[in-house]
Amino acid sequence: MDERLQEDLVALVKDELPAERKAELEALAERDAAVREELEQIRAALRAVHRIGMVEPSAAFRKKLEQRIRDSVVHKERSGRLKRPGSTALRLTSVESPSASALRAAEAARSSRKTSASIRLAERRDRPAGLGWLRYAALAAAMVLLTLTLAHFFYMPSGRPADEAPLTAMMQRWNERREAPRWEDVLKGDAVAAAKIPDGTELVLLGNYKEGGQENCVVAYTESQLEALRAHAGVDPKDLEARLALSFKATVENGAVVVPPQLRARFFKDASARVVILACPDRFELWSEPDFQRYLDAEPKLEAVPPKTGS
Amino acid sequence: MKSDPELMADFAGGDESAFDKLVKRHQVGLLNYFFRLLWDRTLAEDLTQEVFLRLYTHREEYEPRAKFTTYLYRIGRNCWIDYLRRTKAERKTRSLDAQDEEGRSLSEAVAARAEDPRSTVGKDELTEAVIEAIDALPEDHKLVFILSEVQGMKYQEIGETLGIPVGTVKSRMFHALKRLREHLGRSMKGARGPWQQAGGEAD
Numbered sequence: 001m002d003e004r005l006q007e008d009l010v011a012l013v014k015d016e017l018p019a020e021r022k023a024e025l026e027a028l029a030e031r032d033a034a035v036r037e038e039l040e041q042i043r044a045a046l047r048a049v050h051r052i053g054m055v056e057p058s059a060a061f062r063k064k065l066e067q068r069i070r071d072s073v074v075h076k077e078r079s080g081r082l083k084r085p086g087s088t089a090l091r092l093t094s095v096e097s098p099s100a101s102a103l104r105a106a107e108a109a110r111s112s113r114k115t116s117a118s119i120r121l122a123e124r125r126d127r128p129a130g131l132g133w134l135r136y137a138a139l140a141a142a143m144v145l146l147t148l149t150l151a152h153f154f155y156m157p158s159g160r161p162a163d164e165a166p167l168t169a170m171m172q173r174w175n176e177r178r179e180a181p182r183w184e185d186v187l188k189g190d191a192v193a194a195a196k197i198p199d200g201t202e203l204v205l206l207g208n209y210k211e212g213g214q215e216n217c218v219v220a221y222t223e224s225q226l227e228a229l230r231a232h233a234g235v236d237p238k239d240l241e242a243r244l245a246l247s248f249k250a251t252v253e254n255g256a257v258v259v260p261p262q263l264r265a266r267f268f269k270d271a272s273a274r275v276v277i278l279a280c281p282d283r284f285e286l287w288s289e290p291d292f293q294r295y296l297d298a299e300p301k302l303e304a305v306p307p308k309t310g311s
Numbered sequence: 312m313k314s315d316p317e318l319m320a321d322f323a324g325g326d327e328s329a330f331d332k333l334v335k336r337h338q339v340g341l342l343n344y345f346f347r348l349l350w351d352r353t354l355a356e357d358l359t360q361e362v363f364l365r366l367y368t369h370r371e372e373y374e375p376r377a378k379f380t381t382y383l384y385r386i387g388r389n390c391w392i393d394y395l396r397r398t399k400a401e402r403k404t405r406s407l408d409a410q411d412e413e414g415r416s417l418s419e420a421v422a423a424r425a426e427d428p429r430s431t432v433g434k435d436e437l438t439e440a441v442i443e444a445i446d447a448l449p450e451d452h453k454l455v456f457i458l459s460e461v462q463g464m465k466y467q468e469i470g471e472t473l474g475i476p477v478g479t480v481k482s483r484m485f486h487a488l489k490r491l492r493e494h495l496g497r498s499m500k501g502a503r504g505p506w507q508q509a510g511g512e513a514d
Contacts (some may be wrong), residue, residue: 007485014459016466016481045492049445049460051438054343055352057359061342065334065360069367241325 001038009035013042070262073246170300173215177285178296180278184289187268191256192275192286197222199255203284205248207263214295218263218286220250225282259286267291315379323370330370334363337383340462344387347445347457354394361390377471384458384472395450444494452487455480 011017012025029035185193197203203220221229226244229235248260259268267288268275274289287295313321313329315336321329341362345355365386366373373382448456454473458464464472466480473480 003485006489007481010485010488011466011481014466014484041492042488045488045495046460048437048441048495049491052347052441054339055346055355057338057342058352058356061338061356061360062334064356065363068360068364072364072368238325245325245327 001034005035006038009038010042013039013046067262070246174295174300176280177278180280180285182276182278184274184276186274187259187264187271188256190261190264191258192277193255194252194257194277194284195255196277196279197252197257197284199252201252203250203252203257204244205250205260205263206243206246207266208285209266214298216267216291217288218259218267220257220284220286222284228282316373316375319370319373319379320375323373330367333366337380338363340380341383341387343461344384344457345391347461348391348453350442350446358387358390358394362386365390378468380462380464381468381471384462384464385474388454388473391454440495440498441491443498444491447494448487448490452483452490455483456487456491459484 008017008021008025012022017025025035029039181196183193183196201222203222204226206219206221208219209216230237230240248263250257250260264271267286270288270290276287276289276292278285278287313332315333318329318333322333338359341359342352342355345358346352349355349358362383366383369386373379445453445456451473455469458469458472459466466477466484469475469480470477475483
């Protein structure tokens, strides 16, 4: 039997032939026993192959996938290579809102690099990892800014430098957090009491983390709070959704909310430490008590540093 | 129920649940694709996750003009090629006599997998012979064969997935099946023919 015919017979079994050729081969099979035998052998071989059943994913498959995605996103965020709709870090416009400010915590640290030497934040912040020559370029730019700002400060001592805005926002957040109604509890297994949030409330939990930062906490939004955030003019919707892609959903049940293990591992490393829950006007926040205390103690301050006189 | 392209559009727009749905819909198919290339479930899961990870990070690159499964398995093929490159030095052709790191032969390893209640791979001689036969296929034939037999893809779609003409798919499918039948014939020498047995026609 020639090879082309055999190839077509396989295609016939696989229903891959044009109607005309199909009819032709079916007619041939009716009158040729060898063709019928060949067809039967092909079908039988395929039946043998189908004896191997389908395997199912293991129980850990999905969790591992989620973890890999999370790791990848974090890695790409840090190296600034993330390809997604917008950056995962929120970009806010000049309109500042308390709700936006919660999501802006990580961004604020980055913005502060522009801070002039005459103004410094009392609290220490982390700096981005090595960026090669970019770091030197940024350093050079900072020196130029420093010179300009010193001159500005010297000649206009009562003025408010433009870079003060993010620092002011941080101070507003600090005040807002200090004054927000709050209650404390301990983690019971993986849950924390949320008696003041009605049962059945669905929450979207977001990690607000920056290595070495001072505002490390879990931010929780109810659906309506999230809607308000989406509607806020100062929030870039694409960036918000990108950020929310890294969020978790949780429902308040029996006066408690389950904190996902990924967030627990990052924000509540000490399982015995108390958890502080803040009821901010437009969001909830869950803090490890020692972290929250440190945050309150490190009140952000704007300090005027007079230029050196050379004495 | 939303189609794959609709879910991809939702996903690209930021709806994470759409990605979950796509994973649920395609995880078994992809896993079995890799499982038949590797006969190792852990590695197969690893590569399946790699595909979904790439889908996640390249969500914007999908164009609805292309069939979603074509796009997905094209990523799968790339992951497979990357895997082959990565493991080139350490990979060896496996045979039933070769032993794995746990000192088990391929047939024993398959039998051990069959003990996994989640696996439906059988233990019998014919099944092992089929596994060995698929494993012995040349790489390019194997890909065509698995996409056709496991994923149920049409020749056209296989061609688009692997970037080869339909005629080549047809030819590779034929040669894969021919080799498979020959291999089974040798493995099951003495029996009337393993495919016949599979069809319930054996003694």
